Amino acid sequence: MAIPSPFHEKTSALCTSLKWKEWAGYYAVERYQFNHDQEYFAFRESAGLLDVSPLFKYEIRGKDALKLMNRVLCRDVGRMKDNQVAYSCWTDERGKVLDDGTVARFSPERFRLFSAHPSYYWLLQNAQRLDVEVQDITVQTGALALQGPRSRAILSQLADVDKLRYFHQIQTKVDGFYVVISRTGYTGDLGYELWVEAEHANKLYDAVWAAGKDYNILPAGILALDMVRVEAGFIMVDVDFRSCTYCVTDDQMSTPYEIGLGWTVHMDKGPFIGKAALEKEKRQGSAWSLVGLDISLEELEKLFDARALPLDLPCATWRGVVPLFDSLTNRQVGYATSGVWSPLLKRYIALATVQSRYAKLGTVMKMEALIDTDRRHVSARVVQKPFLDPARKKSVGSDVALVPALV
Amino acid sequence: MDIDTLILGSDPNALACAASLANQGQKVVILESRDHAGGVYAREGGLPWRTPLRPRMRRELGLLDEPPLDPVAFCPLSDKTHFTLWQDVEKTRQELARLSQSDAQRYAGFKSFMDRMIAFAEPLLDQTPVGPDAAHWASLVDAANIGLRFKSLSHSDALGLMRLGPMAVQDFLEESFEHPAILGAMALPAFEGRFAGPRSPGTAATLLYHQLAGPRVALGGVVEDLVAAGTRRGVELRFGQQVESILVEVGRCTGVRLQDGTVVRATRVVSALDPKRTFLELIPPLELGPELVRNVTNLKMRGATALVRLKLSRTPRFACLGEQDPAPYLRGRIHFGPDIEAMERAYDDVKYGKLSERPVLEGRFSEPTQLDLRVKFVPFGCSEDVRERVLSTLEAYLPDLRECLQEALVKTPSDLEAEYGLSGGHLHQGEHNLHQLHFCRPLPGYADYSSPVERLFLCGSACHPGGVGTGAAGANAAREILSTNLERAKSAVSTPVGAGLAVGTGVALAGVGALVASLVKKPKKGKEAKDNGHSKPVS
Structure with a gap:
């Protein structure tokens, strides 16, 4: 039985579609309106407001907080400055990914870790004999994501965010209560996440909502988020890869290198969990790679034509396993895990796991496509990720053009 | 001279390990925190008795045999009567008859069954345990040898041994005896190193386990004897050495740091301390994986x-x-x-x-x-x-x-x-529970006296076969530390299964050799014939 998030009073009043789903034990809005298109466009053209409270949140405090974070995370948090945020994954001793998430450094003795899966026990297990306290602050903390080109203009009415740089945070007060605002998000766009004590959650929602009124702010749900995150090339646990905790066989597990997170692994930082295994993999190369695919619309259209059907494209992200084949031998060489028609890019894009030798940019494979009742193959080309990368994502100051910049 | 092996602690296992290694020409140094050797096994420790040193070690170190304690148990009863279990079966039978005719009559049969079980299981004490995780082919030969010996047990003994494992000692003994005082006296060894009572499952196995090493002997001067045997071979004992931490560099052990800041370096370190002390106190926390830390934390070491x-x-x-x-x-x-x-x-x-x-x-x-x-x-x-x-x-x-x-x-x-420094006050560095014996002792995956840190070994009674002063764990550890592949192969071949395999392989190779030889020979014949054909004019 799911529970309401700290913003439930606000989100339930706005959710006219009554389309709810369960996310990590919370009620989460799938889409607020009859259709999720407008919410998608809010993310890309004005500002979408998303309740991300279901994320697991941990506060790590103590003299050895830095030690614990560096022991658990693949990334070197010693290099981070205070009030910097970083994306990382963490693995078990075999180097298999447990989860990914962001870590915020408040000071060398205070961190917050945000994850998709529960990680409390893992942190605790690794905190043994360290002078550190791990607190699960999931329930007592509300989280809002305000994402989109207008998000800065909206938030600057509440806090001084003009100079807040990408993957940094400020600790501030809004209407007298403590709020942490980080320049982070899951949309690959200009955007912020706001972290607030649950008791002030609704007040914060009201403040953001009021500030956004003149900027076409819209509440957005998971469906819209799932589209923009694929455009941004962001992988999702349980969709594009699996946490090894929940895997039954070794084949189902992934290493950071296999899911494109090799860049978050800092080998030069001293011991961390999984290091030995990852060093070995780095030397020997990875069996699998995660790539972005561009699926041929022409071929797809022809296949639909042949069945006298209009072209049918996924207007919401599909999640699943769609086989990929070598275009000559027809042997399976991988599988796509999420795909969507990008209304902005006008391309059918997907994220896929393929054997590493098929990961080179420009490689063309065949992807299975269901044409009405027939399983057919269409060409899918390996392309650069992210599919969409607007300059405003990392820009500082309020002078950046708000028009979506297409790649 | 550089130190080959640094041993932490000086109980009989540590001393046995040191003497064995020194016998092989190693420079061994023992670090002991107190001002004398032996730990709880020293005369002032207060142990009333112990299990005898393994015969193999007594031979190796030239030590005398130790006479077993007799009576096995003198049992005064609260009603001012008494009975005694003697080493001699007939004498014991007469004693038991005063309490129960039936128990007296069954005693010889019971003793004989236990002796057969001991004969079967005793060699395991001197072997490095073979578990499902054994990777070396020689270990598989060891496993096959155990299987072969099991096969040679009579049908009823094999069955008896397998039933015994999970049984509660009371259930097991009640199959032979009825008098509560006799049952009590017989059951007693089953609780050595256990946090369990007579009705706890698995205690019958501990009863057998504690008899494998032979009858108890007086504590005596075992420590002095072992120290003397060690020093004769060049083992150096350093007293008053408080180890602060074990030094680990890139996953490899390089020595120890003492509390006064001194660093003692050695090629390898062997800890005779218990796993909780070794892993959770002496090794820096970031050097061990969470799985191992959890397993060590979960070790049952409830001294009672x-x-x-x-x-x-x-x-x-x-x-x-x-x-x-x-x-x-x-x-x-x-x-x-x-x-x-x-x-x-x-x-x-x-x-x-x-x-x-x-x-x-x-x-x-x-x-x-x-x-x-x-x-x-x-x-x-x-x-x-x-x-x-x-x-x-x-x-x-x-x-x-x-x-x-x-x-x-x-x-x-x-x-x-x-x-x-015995964690939990446990005299055996770990309970003798079924799940903490043999290939699970001290921890699954490390029954070969190794540890997750390269060049760090364990040799205390936390390791197989545990026990009280047999020195077997120390001697086994010394063997594992020094054994090369060639030695393993040699010792494997000296066993029935190994010898069988070797002979089998030899015969097979000879067969293949003969076959190849015959194949090589044939074309030669043909060539000769051809040559002959050329050299001889065709008539």
């Missing part, structure tokens, strides 16, 4: 035995013996009750954190005026008066005890931890 030494002005009078001379009875172990029912109740108390209302007392007069006792069950952190509980229990058997008592030294599990 206190050592009590009573210093007396004279040998006290035994109520059950009247005017009879007690001397012949006092040469071995003395079991001051209770019967099996009361033992379970004694365990019930400790299960809930209390000192047993009526503790299980077994002891030995190390000297005519010194009674050393093992007291069960005393919980870790016990705040009750152990001394008074022991004295009031003993008074029923030794009415004038208080008159001749001069001093009572009590070491509860908490004292044992504080004084000897």
Whole structure:
């Protein structure tokens, strides 16, 4: 039985579609309106407001907080400055990914870790004999994501965010209560996440909502988020890869290198969990790679034509396993895990796991496509990720053009 | 000279390991925190007896055989009668007959069954355990040899052995005996190193396990003998060395740092300390994986035995013996009750954190005026008066005890931890539970005396085969540390299965050789014929 998030009073009043789903034990809005298109466009053209409270949140405090974070995370948090945020994954001793998430450094003795899966026990297990306290602050903390080109203009009415740089945070007060605002998000766009004590959650929602009124702010749900995150090339646990905790066989597990997170692994930082295994993999190369695919619309259209059907494209992200084949031998060489028609890019894009030798940019494979009742193959080309990368994502100051910049 | 092996601790396992390694020409240094060797096995430790050193080691180190304690158990009863279990079966039968004719008649059969089981299982003590994780082919040969020996047991013995494992010792013994006092005396060894009572599953296996090393012997001067054997071979003992941490560099052990800041480097370090001390206190926390830390944390090491030494002005009078001379009875172990029912109740108390209302007392007069006792069950952190509980229990058997008592030294599990660094106050560095024996001792995956840190080994009784002073773990560890692939192969081939495999392989190779030879020969013949054809004119 799911529970309401700290913003439930606000989100339930706005959710006219009554389309709810369960996310990590919370009620989460799938889409607020009859259709999720407008919410998608809010993310890309004005500002979408998303309740991300279901994320697991941990506060790590103590003299050895830095030690614990560096022991658990693949990334070197010693290099981070205070009030910097970083994306990382963490693995078990075999180097298999447990989860990914962001870590915020408040000071060398205070961190917050945000994850998709529960990680409390893992942190605790690794905190043994360290002078550190791990607190699960999931329930007592509300989280809002305000994402989109207008998000800065909206938030600057509440806090001084003009100079807040990408993957940094400020600790501030809004209407007298403590709020942490980080320049982070899951949309690959200009955007912020706001972290607030649950008791002030609704007040914060009201403040953001009021500030956004003149900027076409819209509440957005998971469906819209799932589209923009694929455009941004962001992988999702349980969709594009699996946490090894929940895997039954070794084949189902992934290493950071296999899911494109090799860049978050800092080998030069001293011991961390999984290091030995990852060093070995780095030397020997990875069996699998995660790539972005561009699926041929022409071929797809022809296949639909042949069945006298209009072209049918996924207007919401599909999640699943769609086989990929070598275009000559027809042997399976991988599988796509999420795909969507990008209304902005006008391309059918997907994220896929393929054997590493098929990961080179420009490689063309065949992807299975269901044409009405027939399983057919269409060409899918390996392309650069992210599919969409607007300059405003990392820009500082309020002078950046708000028009979506297409790649 | 550079140190090859640094050994932490100086109990019999540490000393055995040191002597064995030094025998192979290694430069060995032992670091002991106290000012004398032996730990709890030193004469002042208070252990009333121990298991004998392994014969293999006595031979290797040129030590004398140790006579077993006889009686096995002298059992004064609270109704002022008594009975005795002797090493001699017939003598014991006569004793038991005074309590139960049926028990007396079944004793020889029971003893013979146990002896057969011991004969089967005893060689395991000197072997490095083979578990499902064994990777070396020689280990598989070892496993096959165990299988072969198991196969040679009679049908009923094989079945008996397999049933015995999970049984509670009370259920097991009640299949042969009926008298509660006899059951109690027989069951006693099953609780050595266990946090369990007679009705706890798996205690029948511990009963057998504790008999594998042979009958108990006096504590004697085992430490002195081993120290002498070691020093003769060049082992250096350094006393008063407080180890602060084990040094690990890039996953490899390089030595230790002492509390005074001194760094002692060595090619390898062997810890005779228990795994909790070694892994959770001495190794820096970031060097071990969470899985291992969890496994070590989960190790059951609940000490529940206190050592009590009573210093007396004279040998006290035994109520059950009247005017009879007690001397012949006092040469071995003395079991001051209770019967099996009361033992379970004694365990019930400790299960809930209390000192047993009526503790299980077994002891030995190390000297005519010194009674050393093992007291069960005393919980870790016990705040009750152990001394008074022991004295009031003993008074029923030794009415004038208080008159001749001069001093009572009590070491509860908490004292044992504080004084000897035994985590949980556990004398065996880990309970002898089924899931902590053989290939699971000290931890699954590390039964070969290795550790997750390269060049760090364990050799204490935390390792297979555990026990009390057999030195087997130390000797086995020394063998594992030095063994090369060639030696492993040699020793594997000397076993029945290995020899069979070698002969089989030899025959197969010879066969293949013959085949190849015949194939090579044939074309040669053809060539000769061809040559002949050329050289000889065709007629």
